[in-house]
Amino acid sequence: MAERLTVEFCKITRRELANIMLKRKNEIDVKLLRFAIEKTVGFEIIVEKRFQGNTLDHANNPITSHLNVKVTNTNGNDDLNLTTNLKPKSSPFQGIISQCFEDHLDIYIAELDRCLDDQIQKFVDELKKDGYPKFEGSEDTSNVVPTSADLFVYFRNCLVQCSKLSTGQSLLLLVQTFQKYLREYANRILTANLPKIIAESIQILIQDLENACESALTAMTKLSWQSIETVGDQSLYVTTIINHLKTIAPVIRNHLGSSRKYFIQFCTTFVDSFIKKFINHLYRCKPINIIGAEQVLLDTHSLKTVLLDLPSINLTVSRKPPQNFTKIILKNMTRAEMILKVVLTPNDFARQFVKSYLQLMNNDGDISSFQKILDMKGIRRPEPAHLIERLKREHATIIASHQQQIQQQ
Template sequence: MLVEGVDSLKVLTQQKQYGKIMLPLQAVMQVMQHFNSYMDIPQVKQLSDEVRQIHIELAQQITADFKQAFSGQNSKHFNQLTEGCLVLSMLDPKVKKDLLTWFVGIQLQEYAHLFDENQDFAWLDKIDRRYAWIKKHLLDFESKFGTIFPQDWEISERIAVQFCNVTREDLTKLMYKRRAEIDVKLLLFAIQRTSNFETLLAKRFTGTTLELSDMSEAKKPTNANEESNIAANTAEEEQSKTENEKPVISPFANLIGKCFEPYLYIYIESLDRNLADLMDKFISDCKTQPPGAKDFEGIEGPSSVLSSCADLFVFYKKCMLQCTQLSTGKIMLNLAETFQKYLREYALKILQNNLPKVGGSTGLGSSMSSITRDFRDLSTSGFIQNFQSFLKEGETTRFSKEEQARICCILTTAEYCLETTQQLEEKLREKTDKCYAEKINLSQEQDIFHNVISNCIQLLVQDLESACEPALTAMTKVQWSTLEVVGDQSSYVNTIVAHLRQTIPSIRDKLSSCRKYFTQLCVKFASSFIVKLVQQLYKCKPLNAVGAEQLLLDVHMLKTALLDLPSTDYQVQRKAPATYTKVVVKGIANAEMILKIVMAPIESHNDFVKQCRIRLPDLQVPEFQKILDMKGLKKTEQLQLMEQFKQLENSNTSLDTRNNTAQDSPEHEAGRIKRLEKLIKKRI
């Protein structure tokens, strides 16, 4: 069978009977496999060499036929070429590969000539003509020669892929030479047209030839161990991709477009300029628009977010969508850095700079350069401390309703910026390649918006305190030692309560969209107010029993007013948050205990000091001295009580030390272990 088959193949090869060669060739190749282990027999070796020679002759002969048909004008052998393709598919794959490389090359000869780098058509502004040429050429090719090649050879796709490779290389060289001529408009035009063309290819072709070439390059093991390692790594990569990566992208995506990536910095630079112009517009609008107008108005009702804030994030969204169409690689990291820069600028120049100045020119305004430095250095921890020192520098000047409304508006805007920045960070990471996504971090910008919110709350708290200070000062002017009867709450209490009822509902309404920050405001005010109340109580000296009782009544009324503070004049009565109630109850209890100690008679120095320690466990020597001053005691009696207080304090300290030492001793530890062992035995 083998001898007859080889003789038959020789004759058919000489006659170029490609249609009749296929079956005998396939049969001979199968039979030849049975003799692989008998190659040491001369006759078998000779037959094997003859078969190999027939393969070589067929390959050379069919390749020559193709070159004659397509290089010259001899088209009468095209039917024979179709049969020749089927024969080539059975031979060494390299023969087919070499033929296809040559054939695809001659298909793109005209393209290389028309779009040579010296031709006008070659530049980016006429990139459409490149894609129009290949579309027309593929249509002509398929109508004339589409039936010659087997479908699984994917000749049209191979031509298109090679066109993409050639175009990418040509554009890379050309753009490098003429990089000074590239502006953002031209770059985006070229990228958009290229992306449209790549999308068209993805719809028209399967990408099989691209996938096959990628696989052949990826798998080139030198030995069995390396092959198994590559297989294992590939399996792990595929698993991680399915778990972490985005949906599969078309193999044609960015096939040409990757040549534009080195020039995407032009897009980022343009974006930076546009954002700088946008920021200048926002600043200009703030200067020409007086406080209390347009965005800052709304003295009654909820505060709205500044329109400039919405404009900024809409612009960000458009930029992000556009950038993801260009690339999802390093450019997205550069985009995030640009976004960060202008988030910081917005927080400083639009929000922080528009907060009302405290105490005229001596407050926030005079220290703005320090804030600017804080923002630039991103030292957010020092930012709040500096801001609080600015507040202390200013005089106690009340804000107008317009200024109060402006602070609330900036607070709600900062909260919106904070939440949107968090979402922006998530979106940027989601749309960026994994290797760069982990580097995107907008936490510092979120901290800055947090600081703006804190500063707004601090300003509102200080404003509330400023209105209460005159009344607290008036409390210390009362002759508490001459009071003869306890009456209704004092006038200074009425003043404080009236101020809170007038101011709090307005602030609460404006901060209705961010209730948690209104709660923070109430907590901070209550904490600060109670501390100042206690400080002023110490100044009410000397006190008689009636005066102390009157002050106790006043403190109780202030406690009631503070507990009702979050829902003051609210249509629906809400229970104050537990955190706030705890702050008020604990703080006022301290003030009440001080007054109760002042009211208590001194029957025995030792008993009085012990009662003080029981009622105020954290009482220190300076505060105890102030309480004695409030009672109006003589200096000699004060000295005796102070001595008694210090002795009790020292004895308590030494007792605590002994207890701690005993608990830490080995004997104490051993006793604990024995008790634990007994307990375990009982349970078992």
């Protein structure tokens, strides 16, 4: 009798709560809803400890009908005639009252939606303030965006809370909310910063290739260029660099097979950085005699030819590289060639030598570059000071003439 009275009380309470919430839905907030659910579930736990649920009609009760769900043996053995529950038996009083809150859990989901929106905005603000995290190239490094871990921890906490309130339609709504904010996170944080990630990744690849070529460039500076007597085939250091390019570049190209623009970006950035480094090492080839300068000029031409073919290196069918890529190589490698041609220019007559320098170097009046070339030629003091003064005067004359032409136009 006590159990029957309790069951009837639960039914009446569920019905009345449902009516009240329907009439006063606009007054329900998340805090009140969670409080009511927690108290109701607590009461159901007390009831299930006190009663067995023998008076409940499980078959016709939508709340407890899951307790009698069975499956029949399908292995063809009629003698066994086995039946089994789909899941372990649960309390017959579970949800007997609290099910009435199911239709109002959209309030809880809406609140989670607002909280997740605030959380994504917080991630965006932190990104603007602190910048995108820099990843290391080491295989032992876990390159995970910190905020992504924070987001999934937040998801887990939401899922735990919601599963305590409902495992029905509300849980499905929660999953859809998760999907919404995963897309938000991807668009506002990951995709928005993808160019930065790509740029950092490309820079790591460039550093690896440059490091592979570094020993060859160092070997170039250690050769006794003032003792070279004949010009031969390309030098060993150039062959070493070319071999590195032919080995590493195709591997990177294959891994970026579906993203040619990123491979071209890699090639363009690499050649720009490498040629500048090559020129810096070129200045360190001192002193260098005429034959040595001719050999390095041949080496420079060989290297330029390979660099121009870098995007298609080792391919059976080559594709024409972008104009900007070709322009960078021609401009910078031409400068390297002009440096060597200045070295080959006699300096017996200061004025003629300086004029030849300005002509070959496109009127570059930089004193530092000029001094480096004089060091390559092995010109000793006090002659460099005299040549530098001559350069200043000749360059000033060119600038004045150029300004006058502009004024006349």
